Amino acid sequence: MVAVTTKSKPLRMIDLILSKRAGHEHTAAEIDFLIAGIMDGSIPDYQLASWLMAVCWRSMTLEETALLTDAMRNSGQVLDLSAIGPVIGDKHSTGGVGDKTTLVFVPLLAAAGIPMAKLSGRGLGHTGGTIDKLEAIPGFQVDISIDQFIKQVKEIGMAIGGQTAELAPADGKIYALRDVTGTVESIPLICASVMSKKLAAGANFIILDVKCGRGAFMETEEKAIELAQAMSSVGRLLKRPVTAVVTDMEQPLGRAVGHTVEVIEAIETLKGNGPDDLTELCLELGSLALVHAGKAKDQKQARVALQALIDSGEALKSFGVLIRAQGGDDKVLTDYSIMPTAKHTKPYMVPGSGKQWLEHLDGKKVAEACKLMGAGRTKKGDPVNMAVGVVLNIKTGDSTEGGATAAVIHYDTEEQFSAAASKLAEAFTFSNSFVEKPKLIKASV
Secondary structure, X not given: OOOEEOOOOEEOHHHHHHHHHOOOOOOHHHHHHHHHHHHHXXXXXXXXXXXXXXXXXXXXOHHHHHHHHHHHHOOOOOOOOOOOOOOXXXXXXXXXXXXXXXXXXXXXXXXOOOXXXXXXXXXXXXXXXXXXXXXXXXXXXXXXXXXXXXHHHHHHOEEEEEXXXXXXXXXXXXXXXXXXXXXXXXXXXXXXXXXXXXXXXXXXXXXXXXXXXXXXXXXXXXXXXXXXXHHHHHHHHOOOOEXXXXXXXXXXXXXEEEOHHHHHHHHHHHOOOOOHHHXXXXXXXXXXXXXXXXXXXXXXXXXXXXXXXXHHOHHHHHHHHHHHHOOOOHHHHOOHHHOOOOOEEEEEEOOOOOEEEEEEEOHHHHHHHHHHOOOXXXXXXXXXXXOOEXXXXXXXXXXXXXXXXXXXXEEOOHHHHHHHHHHHHHHEEEEXXXXXXXXXXXXXX
């Protein structure tokens, strides 16, 4: 490995490993050396893996994390969207079951006059990806070039594209190693990964939705708040305003889990018929954005304005504009049958008899039920079945009766139904006593 010489002594990767293992703080020169070595291949995987583990054990300061984020951002192309307007928005979710917020949020905010430049990912494991869901819409093109992405934001005020290797490529190299070395859970590394891509995409105002619970990557509220605070602080240090909210993902967001069924639910939300929790989240995130952009004096006024866009049909019309711009068939707004549709539907019934309350709904197990039918991936590149899914009739705190429908399973084969129903039996926990409904918004940072 070639060493980089400074005024004092040449930098070596072994010195960075030993320094971090001892709990010392890296300098800007050391971080730049690290990223340069990752990009030119001079730092071997075994040394990078050792450094990643040292970071997991010893962590990083916010200043270090900001330096790492900035270096990762500058490892590839950085989009300049400043000519579009003074405020360019982006929204990121840390991922969760049934999280179709982007499909509602982007056209809603664009209708409110805030340009939205959104790069999204595909699903892996038990959480679904925005890009996969959009591909359920016939013709919708997610693999658009950077030039087209920028042009589209300029012309119609929004674009949703797939993540590209041209932006923050150092993150892709680091994440591939984190995924196989047990170093994914580090807060500084998660923060740098998310923020480097967001900053490289050119937005100057970022809304973060940090999920916590069984259906999320961060299972505890405390860890989710820690991550939200870290990303907000790093954004501030790098002069990019970040607003973060921590939201519940113990159970799925909304009622639909799957690809086609989630697109349907997003469209129904834009029509004003969406589930309470999804609607609430979009209005909460959207009102924060409108206040920041100076388009409303406070969140109350902002929520009224956003609700008016939904009630008037302007938000739905905005989604149609986005679909057409990216080659999709906007007839999907009125005819859901043009999307991939499961061959059969069958209810999953509430067990027992008499009045009951849903005490707990395990979001991860609902996602696993869908994955057993082919809706999820085990590894990158696996095909997904967009037609299958689960639509919930009840959520935590709802009352029901034994023998009532707890969920509707959308399936192609009886084997799929049996597998999904068996997993759903593990997801639902009922009580004979009253159960309070959980709070959706846990914290704001």
